[in-house]
Amino acid sequence: MLKVLDSAVPVACWSCAVAHNDATLFCPHCSKIQPPPGGDYFSVFGLVPHLDLDLSELEHEFHRLSRKLHPDRFARAADNEKQWSLADTALLNDAYRTLREPIHRTEYLLKLHGAAIGEEHSGKDRKDPSRVPADLLEEVFELNMQLEEMRAARKMGETDAELQASLEQAKRKFDGLMDEVDHDLRAQWKAWDEGDAGARAAAQKAMVALLDRRRYLNNLVRDVTETLGA
Amino acid sequence: MAEGRVVGIDLGTTNSLVAYMQGEAPVVIPGVDGSNLVPSVVALDPMPAGGGRPTVTVGNSARKSLIETPERVIYSVKRLMGRGLQEVQSELKLFPFRLADDVEVGEVPRIQLGELRFTPSEISAYILRQLKRNAERFFSEPVTQAVITVPAYFNDAQRQATKDAGRMAGLEVLRLVNEPTAAALAYGLDRAKVGTIAVYDLGGGTFDISILKLRDGIFEVQSTNGDTHLGGDDIDNLLLAIALDEIHAEHGVDLRKHPSAVQGLRKDAIDAKIRLSTEAVARFDIELPNGDRYQREIPREVFEQLIEPVLERTAGPCKQALADAGLTPEQIDEVVLVGGSTRIPAVRKLVDDLFHLAARGKKPHIELNPDEVVALGAAVQADILAGSSKSTEEMLLLDVTPLSLGIEALGGTVARIIQRNSTIPASATEHFTTGVDGQTNVAIHVVQGERELAADCRSLARFDLKGIPPMSAGLPRIEVRFLIDADGILKVSAREQRSGKAARIEVKPTYGLTDEQVESMILDSFDHAEDDFAKRLLIEARNEAETILSAVERAPQSPAWQQLRGEEQGAITAARDRLAQIKQGEDAAAIRDATLALDQATRRFAELMMDAAVTTAIRGKTMENAGEEMGDAVTAPHPMAQAEFK
Structure with a gap:
């Protein structure tokens, strides 16, 4: 199977032998389904990589392609077409799942451009003080103490209304900070989508930092929610 | 090969059905x-x-044996599909499953029926073969392709076991469809084009909740959740346990030691449950072996208190499904009720509370028979797959995987590679390497579930990647592609990237049969011979005629015969003589019609006989005695009134 990132590379259709570009799911000449194309998730939808997507358009295209590609349409087809329908639909679903979700989409695009993102980069140990965003250092320290206290109280079967209220307040605060991060991310989307190479590089760096911060906040909120709900 | 029909099959815990698309419905x-x-x-x-x-018999004619020879009968086998020995142990306390005792942990459990043993897939294959035959009889042509429904929350092993059963029965399973999604399809044919619907499916042994978005013929599942061990059976067991305990305590009789008496009592419990859906009170009135009577009234309030914990277990999955779909109850436009257990008023009340229906002036959908709706939906999906029909060409089902797929990582934690509720087919690619110089194989443990530790998840399979070229530790780069197909079943392929060599994968399913084992369990081969299909139909029709004729032959010796009115006896005799004559001919359809006519004529007789059999069993008489008393006529083909389980 040809795996090329350059979607301009022509390949011959398995059925009619007419050459077409390899990013196509169907042969433009004979309309037969093709093996999974090279290229990224954006190209599956015929898009150039960008971040500010029209979600309803994306959904519409997802449905249109699903109707044509889905294994249900190939239940009685030849084995090779069945295989490709399965592989192509898996690719379509994976692409849609990634692109429709703003954070996943951003992470995916940044990874395409060589950024290191994810748990392995940000570090799994949230207690590691060097991972804590500097402006949150004090609050996180305080919060972790309260979480410990809360868990200890729970174990003893006690309830501490004051502590509960304080944790709930902390959760609201961190939720608010997450919203700010999301807002800032969107601003960077525009910068990336519309900017030149220099602006893109700057936006990319800013987004990597924002995603790190977001992941950190997300883990905190999850900890608090779990402890409150336990 | 000529493209035959594709039928839709609901392989249920309690009942199974086969359906097809007749024109547009x-x-x-x-x-x-x-x-x-x-x-x-x-x-x-x-x-x-x-x-x-x-001979193996299936359905109504097998049911009579529940009381006569319980050690040769199995029901609710769906509870055992795709499950390991240890998981099955818990079922044994409440169901009279007899497992072969020499099966080792890791092997597929075998069920002992009389002197033979069967895998759960084989038992299901017999049910599927019966449905296949019913369809072939109906069309007078072979049926080889089917869509089979499974609970949405079935895991990989349970799905594979179902697919294996299809193959054993001589059916090519074109697709496994999730039951709630099938129900949505059945309703979707003539409903509004846009909306969000929830399908609440409480069947005999499983519970599913699915949330779907409908748009221009596309049925896109947003989330699904459930419990593969929760259903009407659990309610029956509660009633049964009360009766058994009270009989033991008040009358000093331990019926648990008498399997046939327990079966009789179970039937009473089911009757009581069904009655309580329409009446305020149900009664047990049972004659015991020592001559005592066990009499007990069960008011509906008591029943509802009793079953509340069971019903409450459906609330959690519903809330989780809503949360996963990112929806509030108010955002659900319609709720569809599926499964016989949704006839219980307390279930409807719970659904109403969960989705705030009454408060919004809405009612759940119950227009289609909850016992049939899944099979009807399977027929719609079958029609979509056949691809030849105008009425379904715009329809497409996009389903999800109910459970996350993960790999056991260092320290026994799970690294998730495909999240639950991902639209299927779905795939993930992971890279592995070696830890020791010259290492030529890598073991991967794949699990399914939402827990943090692999030990708490469901073990799917261990993959052994073999034939890795010997290199320094950490140098090989093995790309493994995990793909969940449209049936929700995992497929794996691997490649060593530096050498470009496809690594050989040895898959050892944690539970399940190998290909060779499935092959060896394919039911008798004559089912595949399409050439002598007409001959087979004739032979089958004659066999059916033979069975009912020999039962009717002995009928006059039965006490139940005397309870029939003269004209009823006359009608039976006339139908019998007609069948005996037509049977000599070559017309399979005419023989079947005459058989059906005789069956109709003997229905009341069969019911009378069944009542007698139940009473006898409860009294704790031995089978030999019962046989003498009733004559051998208890082999009538349809001894239990079919309406009872409706």
Whole structure:
């Protein structure tokens, strides 16, 4: 199977032998389904990589392609077409799942451009003080103490209304900070989508930092929610 | 090969059905007895005197054996599909499953029926073969392709076991469809084009909740959740346990030691449950072996208190499904009720509370028969797959995987690679390397579930990647592609990237049969011979005629015969003579019609006999005694009134 990132590379259709570009799911000449194309998730939808997507358009295209590609349409087809329908639909679903979700989409695009993102980069140990965003250092320290206290109280079967209220307040605060991060991310989307190479590089760096911060906040909120709900 | 019909099959815990698309509407195909429901009961007839394999009977005709020869009958086998020995142990306390005792942990459990043993897939294959035959009888042509429904929350092993059963029954399973999604399809044919619907499916043994978005013929599942061990059976067991305990405490009789008496009592419990859906009170009135009577009233309030914990277990999955779909109850436009257990008023009340229906002036959808709706939806999906029909060409089902897929990582934690509720087919690619110089194989443990530790998840399979070229540790780069197909079943492929060599994968399913094992369990081969199909139909029709004729022959010796009115006796005799004559001919359809006519004529007689059999069993008489008292006529083909389980 040809795996090329350059979607301009022509390949011959398995059925009619007419050459077409390899990013196509169907042969433009004979309309037969093709093996999974090279290229990224954006190209599956015929898009150039960008971040500010029209979600309803994306959904519409997802449905249109699903109707044509889905294994249900190939239940009685030849084995090779069945295989490709399965592989192509898996690719379509994976692409849609990634692109429709703003954070996943951003992470995916940044990874395409060589950024290191994810748990392995940000570090799994949230207690590691060097991972804590500097402006949150004090609050996180305080919060972790309260979480410990809360868990200890729970174990003893006690309830501490004051502590509960304080944790709930902390959760609201961190939720608010997450919203700010999301807002800032969107601003960077525009910068990336519309900017030149220099602006893109700057936006990319800013987004990597924002995603790190977001992941950190997300883990905190999850900890608090779990402890409150336990 | 000519493209035959594709049928839709609901392989249920309690009942199974087969349906097809008749023009623009799905229709259930009745069995030879005229009933749409084939009870999911399989019985082994007595060993033939001359040796050889005993006949296997399915459905209503197998049901009578529940009381006569419980050790040769199995029901609710769906609870065992795709499950390991240890998981099955908990079921044994409440169901009279007899497992072969020499099966080792890691092997597929075998069920002992009389002198033979069967895997759960084989038992299901007998049910599927019966449905296949019903469809072939109906169309007078071979049926080889089917869509089979499974609970949405079935895991990989349970799905594979179902697919294996299809293959054993001589059916190419074109697709496994999730039951709630099938129900949505059945309703979707003539409903509004846009909206968000929830399908609440409480069947005999499983519970599913699915949330779907409908748009221009596309049924896109947003989330699904459930419990593969929660259903009407659990409610029956609660009532049964009360009766058994009270009988033991008040009358000093331990009926648990008498399997046939327990079966009789279970039937009473089911009757009581069904009555309580429409009446305020149900009664047990049972004669015990020591001559005492066990009498007990069960008011509906008491029943509802009793079953509340069972019903409450459906609330959690519903809330989780809503959360996963990112929806509030108010955002659900319609709720569809599926499964016989949704007839219980307390269930409807719970659903109403969960989705705030009454408060919004809405009612759940119950227009389609909850016992049939899944099969009807399967027929719609079958029609979509056949791809030849105008009425379904715009429809497409996009389903999800119910459970996350993960790999066991260092320290026994799970690294998730495909999240639950991902639209299927879905895939993930992972890279592995070696830890020791010259290492040529890598083991990967794949699990399914939402827990943090692999030990708490469901083990799917261990993959052994072999044939890695010997290199320094950490140098090989093995790309493994995990793909969940449209049936929700995992497929794996691997490649060593530096050498470009496809790594050989040895898959050892944690639970499940190998390909060779499935092959060896394919039911008798004559089902595949399409050439002599007409001949087979004739032979089958004659066999059916033979069975009912020999039962009717002995009928006058039965006490139940005397309870019939003169004209009833006359009608039976006339139908009998007609069948005996037509049977000599070559017209399979005419023989079947005459058989059906005789069956109809004997229905009341069969009911009378069944009542007698139940009473006898409860009294704790031995089978030999019962046989003498009733004559051998208890082998009538449809001894239990079919309406009872409706």
